[in-house]
Amino acid sequence: MAKIELQNISKTYPREAKPAVQDLTLHIPDGQFVVLLGPSGCGKSTTLRMIAGLEEPDSGEIKIGELRVNGVPPQRRDTAFVFQNYALYPHMTVAQNIGFPLKMRGLSAQAIRQRAEETGRVLGLEALLDRYPGQLSGGERQRVALGRAIVRDPAVFLFDEPLSNLDAQLRGDMRVELVHLQRRLRATFVFVTHDQVEAMTLADVIAVMSTGVLQQLGTPEQIYQQPVNLFVAGFIGSPRMNFIEGNLIAQDGMTFLKSDLLELPVRKCLPDLAANPQARIILGFRPEDAQLTPTGEVELKLELIEALGSQKFIYGRTSQGQQLVVGVDPKSHLAVGDVVNLTIPPDGMHFFDAETGTRLSRHQA
Amino acid sequence: MRVSERRSLFGQWWSSLTLDIYMQIAGIVLVFPAIFLLLALLIAPFTFIIWSSLIKKGETGLGLANYSWLLGRTFLPSLKNSLIIGVGSVALEILAAVPLALLLNQRLYGRGIFRALVTLPWAVPTISVAASFLWLSNTNYGLFNQIGLASGILSLPLAFLGDPKLAMPAVIVAHAWKGLPLVFIIIFAALQSLPSEHLEAAKVDGAWGLSQLRYIILPHLKTAIGLAAVLSGIYNFALFDLTFLLTGGGPSGTTMTLPMLEYNQMFRSLDTGRAAAVGLTIFLVGVLALALLFWLNTQDRKKRGLR
Numbered sequence: 132m133a134k135i136e137l138q139n140i141s142k143t144y145p146r147e148a149k150p151a152v153q154d155l156t157l158h159i160p161d162g163q164f165v166v167l168l169g170p171s172g173c174g175k176s177t178t179l180r181m182i183a184g185l186e187e188p189d190s191g192e193i194k195i196g197e198l199r200v201n202g203v204p205p206q207r208r209d210t211a212f213v214f215q216n217y218a219l220y221p222h223m224t225v226a227q228n229i230g231f232p233l234k235m236r237g238l239s240a241q242a243i244r245q246r247a248e249e250t251g252r253v254l255g256l257e258a259l260l261d262r263y264p265g266q267l268s269g270g271e272r273q274r275v276a277l278g279r280a281i282v283r284d285p286a287v288f289l290f291d292e293p294l295s296n297l298d299a300q301l302r303g304d305m306r307v308e309l310v311h312l313q314r315r316l317r318a319t320f321v322f323v324t325h326d327q328v329e330a331m332t333l334a335d336v337i338a339v340m341s342t343g344v345l346q347q348l349g350t351p352e353q354i355y356q357q358p359v360n361l362f363v364a365g366f367i368g369s370p371r372m373n374f375i376e377g378n379l380i381a382q383d384g385m386t387f388l389k390s391d392l393l394e395l396p397v398r399k400c401l402p403d404l405a406a407n408p409q410a411r412i413i414l415g416f417r418p419e420d421a422q423l424t425p426t427g428e429v430e431l432k433l434e435l436i437e438a439l440g441s442q443k444f445i446y447g448r449t450s451q452g453q454q455l456v457v458g459v460d461p462k463s464h465l466a467v468g469d470v471v472n473l474t475i476p477p478d479g480m481h482f483f484d485a486e487t488g489t490r491l492s493r494h495q496a
Numbered sequence: 497m498r499v500s501e502r503r504s505l506f507g508q509w510w511s512s513l514t515l516d517i518y519m520q521i522a523g524i525v526l527v528f529p530a531i532f533l534l535l536a537l538l539i540a541p542f543t544f545i546i547w548s549s550l551i552k553k554g555e556t557g558l559g560l561a562n563y564s565w566l567l568g569r570t571f572l573p574s575l576k577n578s579l580i581i582g583v584g585s586v587a588l589e590i591l592a593a594v595p596l597a598l599l600l601n602q603r604l605y606g607r608g609i610f611r612a613l614v615t616l617p618w619a620v621p622t623i624s625v626a627a628s629f630l631w632l633s634n635t636n637y638g639l640f641n642q643i644g645l646a647s648g649i650l651s652l653p654l655a656f657l658g659d660p661k662l663a664m665p666a667v668i669v670a671h672a673w674k675g676l677p678l679v680f681i682i683i684f685a686a687l688q689s690l691p692s693e694h695l696e697a698a699k700v701d702g703a704w705g706l707s708q709l710r711y712i713i714l715p716h717l718k719t720a721i722g723l724a725a726v727l728s729g730i731y732n733f734a735l736f737d738l739t740f741l742l743t744g745g746g747p748s749g750t751t752m753t754l755p756m757l758e759y760n761q762m763f764r765s766l767d768t769g770r771a772a773a774v775g776l777t778i779f780l781v782g783v784l785a786l787a788l789l790f791w792l793n794t795q796d797r798k799k800r801g802l803r
Binding site: 183184185204205206208210211212214216218220221222223231232234235236262263264265266279283 | 698
């Protein structure tokens with residue numbers, strides 16, 4: 132059980148121009164389930180590997196608990212690492228795999244077997260203890276990898292996309308199990324994924340990363356409802372947020388967003404923004420926040436309908452050609468070619484600076 | 497119809513054959529060269545050797561006289577020598593190849609050149625290997641003696657290939673040098689197929705240095721080491737020219753190997769039957785070694801639930 136502190140961490144791999152991680156500062160409190168989320172190549176795995184000691188940062192400080200671990204080899208950091216492809220030792224049985232960290236600590240064969248059996252029982256592997264990894268299914272291998280991690284009771288658990296090789300059903304089950312496991316162990320979990328659903332369901336705190344830089348740190352709700360910049364807004368949520376670029380113009384006591392393709396009244400008054408008609412801004416709204424109403428101010432001609440069962444999304448274009456996605460009642464009867472009117476409630480509007488991409492207003496949901 | 501047009505080009509009686517039958521005939525015709533080569537180069541000589549081995553020199557009837565001769569005092573020492581060379585050189589090769597493979601698998605400057613250098617002996621003809629080894633081990637001006645004398649390890653120069661006690665170790669070293677590339681390449685390839693996650697997982701689990709080697713790397717290399725050992729062992733066991741060129745079987749028969757014995761029976765004693773019996777024994781030892789290897793591998797894979 133330990134907190135993790137990353138202070139101004141930077142890392143550039145040899146022979147690569149761009150840094151993998153850039154001046155990252157991240158404090159992970161003890162006992163939290165933290166998910167590092169971002170597209171591939173954003174530096175999340177590198178960050179995790181630096182915590183484990185599999186990579187050394189070029190600069191900055193890493194602390195696990197109160198201990199500064201820069202330069203400390205992985206085996207002395209008291210972390211457990213679960214790999215994407217499990218990294219089970221193929222020549223060892225399940226029990227030997229689980230017991231390996233204990234064997235390296237010099238425990239007696241009897242004690243190792245006993246602990247491996249206990250761990251196997253926790254994870255439902257009792258019947259498989261004397262099998263080899265080659266005889267197990269993907270989900271069972273994943274469990275063994277988990278067992279090898281929890282058997283030593285480490286200060287910190289590190290997960291590098293451990294669920295991405297499982298099928299959808301199993302992934303869902305394992306997510307639930309992981310959350311239970313973390314609650315029970317009350318250990319610090321750091322979990323890397325590019326899957327936002329995984330991040331939203333697992334995390335106490337999500338750290339969104341892009342191009343080696345931490346973009347936002349917050350609870351899943353904060354990340355979803357108040358993305359701090361265009362990247363986070365666009366990365367979280369599926370289908371992704373609609374973005375409309377334009378100027379804010381005050382007219383007749385109303386504020387309008389005027390773009391080449393759309394003119395939209397912004398009912399939530401933003402006087403300070405409207406004061407500068409030169410400023411380019413980007414309005415974002417999530418598909419599921421827009422509402423279809425007969426009096427809606429935007430007319431949309433439908434081009435594609437995506438019915439997902441519990442949800443339905445319509446893809447369409449305004450008469451000037453602005454493409455939009457809107458979530459609708461899954462039971463609604465709409466057809467390609469229909470024209471609908473939609474309105475965007477003020478609460479669902481996010482404003483970003485078009486140049487810097489940072490959020491301009493903070494609606495409290 | 498395209499097919500019937502093409503068929504009519506041939507006119508004659510075969511125009512009535514269907515395309516299927518054409519293809520079958522073509523297949524049989526095309527397979528002939530391969531069958532012929534197999535018969536001419538493999539099956540016929542092999543049958544001939546078995547047949548020759550059953551005929552005693554100067555007689556015409558078939559019998560097992562040549563095989564009962566194998567149990568005598570000429571054959572068994574040679575078998576022992578060949579086994580010592582095969583096992584000894586392979587042991588040396590593996591002892592050298594595993595550390596070399598581990599070293600050249602690291603991120604080293606110029607490792608490409610070193611990898612090429614290690615594999616070089618394979619490309620060198622045996623006669624060149626033997627000639628260099630003869631020079632290196634020469635009693636008067638050889639490098640081994642020079643180094644030994646200069647460093648004070650030796651007080652007198654040694655006749656490496658002339659001394660009955662030293663000839664066998666020297667021949668073993670020469671075989672190992674020549675056979676190292678094969679063993680190195682097999683082990684190196686296996687080492688490169690070791691997923692880096694396994695080593696990383698082992699590090700996090702607390703294994704590094706020697707314990708990593710013992711618990712992760714060597715078990716991973718086990719199959720490759722077995723394969724390399726058997727392949728290289730059979731090769732060195734049956735290698736004729738290197739011993740022939742270095743010692744000719746001497747001094748006083750201490751390095752007389754089975755291939756050397758076969759050569760002597762064939763071309764010195766002109767005894768085809770005994771030569772054939774010796775040759776078949778060499779073949780049999782190789783087959784047995786391979787069979788043992790495959791059996792062990794199959795057992796291991798079965799145990800781990802692999803096909």
